[in-house]
Amino acid sequence: MNTQSQTQRVGELRTSQLLHTFGIGAVVDLPNLSVIVRGLQEWDPAHSTVLRENRLLDAVQRKLGKQVAELRTPPYTPPNLANPFDEWARIGVPVAAFPRWLRCTRCRVLASADSGLFELLSDVYRPDKVRYVHSCHAQGRKRPSAVPARFVLACQEGHLDDFPWMYFVHKGEEPTGGEHALRLTERGTSGEAANVFAVCGCGQRRPMSDAFGEENAAKNLPGCRGRHPHLGTFDGCGLRTRTMSLGATNGWFPTQIRVFSLPEGETAPEDEVAKNWGTLATVAALPKELARPVIVSLTFWPDLEPYGFDAVWDEMQRQLASVGERPKSVDTEEEVDLERPEWEAFTRPDQVNLPDFTTQRVARPRGTERYLERVVLVPRLREVSALYGFTRIDAPEFDVLSTEASRVAALSAEPPTWVPCAEQRGEGIFLQFREEPLVAWEGSPAVKERERRLRAGHDAWRANRRLQPGEWPGTRYVLLHSLAHCLIREFALEAGYGASGIAERVYARGGADPMAGILLYTAAPDSEGTLGGLVSLGEKPERLGSLIEQALDAARLCSSDPLCSEHDPVDHARLYGAACHVCLFASETSCVRNNHYLDRTLLVDTMAHDDLGYFG
Known part of the structure; x- marks a missing residue:
C-alpha cells in the first residue's frame, strides 16, 4: 500500500478484505495511523490478474456501463523480503492518510498533518512502524506519536470529510486574532463524547457530545461539502452531515455482486x-x-x-x-x-465433475420425502465477487440488482473500465424442495394473512427511510431464508466451521418457472478451498435428517419467548417477524439480507401461532 505524499509500504491486506471490509473509500486502521483506500484511477492494473466470469461482468455492466471491460484482482507482486527497495515494494493498492487531523499523544495538540507540526517517519523494513511524530518532547524516533483524530463527518450520499474542528469550537464563527492552537482533552476514563473536549488557545471549549444527534448536527455542524477523499473531489452536496467515530462499522458498506462459476457451455x-x-x-x-x-x-x-x-x-x-x-x-x-x-x-x-464445480446427488433423509425433492452435495465450487461501489451510514439495499444508484458512491472519478474482484473456493450442500406442498401451503388463508402483515412491515420500513417502494421477496423466500439460518446454526456445531464462516444462497421464486431451494456453503481464498466439513454432513442421509430435525426443534422455542414469537412487523416497522439474536439472526458474513425477511412463525409452530408453520 502507498501513501499519497510519498510511495512507501504502510501495511498489508488480504485480497478478500479489499472487497468485503476495507475496499475503495474505506478507512483502514493501521497500528500507528489510518489511511483511506484510493479510487481506481490511482490503481495500476498492469500488476493484476484478469478473472473471466461473463455472467458477473454482464451484471456489473448493468450497474456501471458498457465501458467496464474486465474483472481484475487487486495489483500484487510476490515480495522479495531480502530487499525492501526492489520494485515489488512500490506495487500495491494506493492509499492516502485520512483523517488529515492528528493529535499528539503527549501534549494533545490537535492540528492538520499539513500544518508542519508533525513529521512522517518511514520504515521500509517494518511498514507497521510507519507513524507521525510531534516534536514537543524528546528527539529523533523517541518523539511522541501523533494519532488520527477520533471523529470525522459523513453523509448519506457516501461523502466523508475531516471534522471541522475550528468551526465547531468557535460555534461557526471565523476566529480572528489571538492564539488558536487546538487541543483535544479527555476527562475521566469512560471515553464517551461528553467527556471529550475540543479546546482552543483563545479560551473556547466545547464537548464532543454537542456534535452527536440530529438536533446537534443541525445546529452545530456545517452542511456536507460533497468530499470524496478517495477520489480527491468535492461534489457540492449540502445535505446534513453526521459525526462518526473513526473506525465505526457503519462507515463503509460494500455493494457487491457475487456469482458461482458454472460449467462452461x-x-x-x-x-x-x-x-x-x-x-x-x-x-x-x-x-x-x-x-x-x-x-x-x-x-x-x-x-x-x-x-x-x-x-x-x-x-x-x-x-x-x-x-x-x-x-x-x-x-x-x-x-x-x-x-x-x-x-x-x-x-x-x-x-458434474469439473475443477471449479462438482456436484453429487445423494439420497434424501428418511422422513423428509414430504418436502424435499433432492439433496445435492457440492464438494467443489468457486465464488467470484465484484465490488462496484459502496455506501456509508446505512447499509445498501439487499438485492444487488435494485440498489438505489444515488446512494452508491463511485469507485473512480471517471467511469471505470474495470472493477476489482476476488475469488474463493469451497464446498456446500444444496437442498431442493418439492413444489406441490409448498404451493398448497402458500395458498392457505392463515399464511396469506401472515404475509399481509409481513409485507405491511416491509412497506413501512422503506417509507420510514424515505426509500422507493421495493419488491417484496414473497412468503416462500421468508420460509426458506428462516430455514437456512436454522441450519447454519446446527451445521456449525457439527461441521467444524464457525457459524460466521457458513454462507447462504436462497433460490425462491414462484410462477410458471418456480424455484425453491437453499445452498449452504463455505469458501476460502486459498487455492485449495475448504476441508469438506459441510459435504460430510450429507454423505449419510440419517445424519443430515437428524440435523434438520434438531434445527427445527430449536426453532420452536426461543429463550426470548413469548416476546420474540409475538413480534409484529407492522407495529415495529421491521422486515422480520418472530426472529431475534437468540434464535435466527446470523452474522453479516452469513446473511446477504442483513438478518431481514426472517420469521419462525412460517417455519414451525411457536407460542404465539400454532397453525402457520410449514414444518409444524
Whole structure:
C-alpha cells in the first residue's frame, strides 16, 4: 500500500478484505495511523490478474456501463523480503492518510498533518512502524506519536470529510486574532463524547457530545461539502452531515455482486454472439471455412471458444436469418438473471465433475420425502465477487440488482473500465424442495394473512427511510431464508466451521418457472478451498435428517419467548417477524439480507401461532 505524499509500504491486506471490509473509500486502521483506500484511477492494473466470469461482468455492466471491460484482482507482486527497495515494494493498492487531523499523544495538540507540526517517519523494513511524530518532547524516533483524530463527518450520499474542528469550537464563527492552537482533552476514563473536549488557545471549549444527534448536527455542524477523499473531489452536496467515530462499522458498506462459476457451455452462445454482433455480422455471410480463421483471430474469441466453433457458427446463422428481428443484445433493459443458471446447474439430473464445480446427488433423509425433492452435495465450487461501489451510514439495499444508484458512491472519478474482484473456493450442500406442498401451503388463508402483515412491515420500513417502494421477496423466500439460518446454526456445531464462516444462497421464486431451494456453503481464498466439513454432513442421509430435525426443534422455542414469537412487523416497522439474536439472526458474513425477511412463525409452530408453520 502507498501513501499519497510519498510511495512507501504502510501495511498489508488480504485480497478478500479489499472487497468485503476495507475496499475503495474505506478507512483502514493501521497500528500507528489510518489511511483511506484510493479510487481506481490511482490503481495500476498492469500488476493484476484478469478473472473471466461473463455472467458477473454482464451484471456489473448493468450497474456501471458498457465501458467496464474486465474483472481484475487487486495489483500484487510476490515480495522479495531480502530487499525492501526492489520494485515489488512500490506495487500495491494506493492509499492516502485520512483523517488529515492528528493529535499528539503527549501534549494533545490537535492540528492538520499539513500544518508542519508533525513529521512522517518511514520504515521500509517494518511498514507497521510507519507513524507521525510531534516534536514537543524528546528527539529523533523517541518523539511522541501523533494519532488520527477520533471523529470525522459523513453523509448519506457516501461523502466523508475531516471534522471541522475550528468551526465547531468557535460555534461557526471565523476566529480572528489571538492564539488558536487546538487541543483535544479527555476527562475521566469512560471515553464517551461528553467527556471529550475540543479546546482552543483563545479560551473556547466545547464537548464532543454537542456534535452527536440530529438536533446537534443541525445546529452545530456545517452542511456536507460533497468530499470524496478517495477520489480527491468535492461534489457540492449540502445535505446534513453526521459525526462518526473513526473506525465505526457503519462507515463503509460494500455493494457487491457475487456469482458461482458454472460449467462452461451450460448455456447457448446466444448472449455472447449478440454482444459482439456488430463485428460478427460482417463475417456471418461468408462461407464457413473462410470465416473460421477470421473469427478465431478476433480479440473476443476466448469468450466464445468454450462453446465450440460449430455452435457459435450455428448461432450466427440463426441471428443472421432472423428477418426483421433485432438480435438479442445486452444493451436491452432486461435484467441479468444471476439465480436461474445456478439453479439449473444444481438441479440438473446428471452429476458434474469439473475443477471449479462438482456436484453429487445423494439420497434424501428418511422422513423428509414430504418436502424435499433432492439433496445435492457440492464438494467443489468457486465464488467470484465484484465490488462496484459502496455506501456509508446505512447499509445498501439487499438485492444487488435494485440498489438505489444515488446512494452508491463511485469507485473512480471517471467511469471505470474495470472493477476489482476476488475469488474463493469451497464446498456446500444444496437442498431442493418439492413444489406441490409448498404451493398448497402458500395458498392457505392463515399464511396469506401472515404475509399481509409481513409485507405491511416491509412497506413501512422503506417509507420510514424515505426509500422507493421495493419488491417484496414473497412468503416462500421468508420460509426458506428462516430455514437456512436454522441450519447454519446446527451445521456449525457439527461441521467444524464457525457459524460466521457458513454462507447462504436462497433460490425462491414462484410462477410458471418456480424455484425453491437453499445452498449452504463455505469458501476460502486459498487455492485449495475448504476441508469438506459441510459435504460430510450429507454423505449419510440419517445424519443430515437428524440435523434438520434438531434445527427445527430449536426453532420452536426461543429463550426470548413469548416476546420474540409475538413480534409484529407492522407495529415495529421491521422486515422480520418472530426472529431475534437468540434464535435466527446470523452474522453479516452469513446473511446477504442483513438478518431481514426472517420469521419462525412460517417455519414451525411457536407460542404465539400454532397453525402457520410449514414444518409444524
